[in-house]
Amino acid sequence: DIQMTQSPSSLSASVGDRVTITCRASQTISSYLNWYQQKPGKAPKLLIYAASNLRSGVPSRFSGSGSGTDFTLTISSLQPEDFATYYCQQSYNTPCTFGQGTKLEIK
Amino acid sequence: QLQLQESGPGLVKPSETLSLTCTVSDGSISSSYYYWGWIRQPPGKGLEWIGNIYYSGSTDYNPSLRSRVSISVDTSENQFSLRLTSVTAGDTAVYYCARRAYSYSSYWYFDLWGRGTLVTVSS
Numbered sequence: 250d251i252q253m254t255q256s257p258s259s260l261s262a263s264v265g266d267r268v269t270i271t272c273r274a275s276q277t278i279s280s281y282l283n284w285y286q287q288k289p290g291k292a293p294k295l296l297i298y299a300a301s302n303l304r305s306g307v308p309s310r311f312s313g314s315g316s317g318t319d320f321t322l323t324i325s326s327l328q329p330e331d332f333a334t335y336y337c338q339q340s341y342n343t344p345c346t347f348g349q350g351t352k353l354e355i356k
Numbered sequence: 357q358l359q360l361q362e363s364g365p366g367l368v369k370p371s372e373t374l375s376l377t378c379t380v381s382d383g384s385i386s387s388s389y390y391y392w393g394w395i396r397q398p399p400g401k402g403l404e405w406i407g408n409i410y411y412s413g414s415t416d417y418n419p420s421l422r423s424r425v426s427i428s429v430d431t432s433e434n435q436f437s438l439r440l441t442s443v444t445a446g447d448t449a450v451y452y453c454a455r456r457a458y459s460y461s462s463y464w465y466f467d468l469w470g471r472g473t474l475v476t477v478s479s
Contacts, residue, residue: 283465292452292469299463336403340464344418347403
């Protein structure tokens with residue numbers, strides 16, 4: 250299985266901050282990388298697919314980049330509704346696997 | 357917009373079989389563009405993919421669960437179902453059903469999710 254490792258595991262930031270979350274794959278996955286946002290008690294929501302494609306309806310302050318083994322999710326200016334847990338997921342091969350999550354908390 | 361809803365027992369005894377159904381509404385499960393999947397999340401932990409099914413009945417499972425899992429589809433009811441046998445406390449989790457959609461060049465992602473249902477394995 251491809252292991253997905255996110256860093257940091259948790260992060261404290263303030264409204265308006267620029268935040269970057271990193272996801273590293275244990276082998277190359279080209280651009281087969283998705284990002285999800287999950288709030289407590291809710292299902293995950295797709296933010297970014299194929300590493301850098303913003304899902305329709307997702308605010309433009311979210312962006313993704315990377316290819317191969319290293320990927321980033323950037324939030325350019327944190328809003329109160331962005332405090333949540335973020336997961337990366339590889340869709341390169343089976344089984345698809347998720348990172349362990351990055352919990353973004355209010356400072 | 358298409359919606360997914362999980363249903364089934366919230367409590368299952370150890371060694372028994374967990375059975376859940378996902379009902380698809382405001383859309384057809386028989387679309388050729390989508391697969392339908394199950395993902396679970398133990399309390400306070402991360403996400404684990406269980407398996408997918410196509411409307412034709414073709415399935416794909418996580419090797420870590422393959423010996424205990426089966427997913428089936430009922431196109432007449434617009435539903436797909438999960439069975440997990442010989443459950444233990446380690447199978448306690450929120451179980452989500454989700455739609456797997458494709459973009460260009462075979463990129464795919466889970467774009468719609470059910471609300472999830474907590475299944476506790478306990479005697």
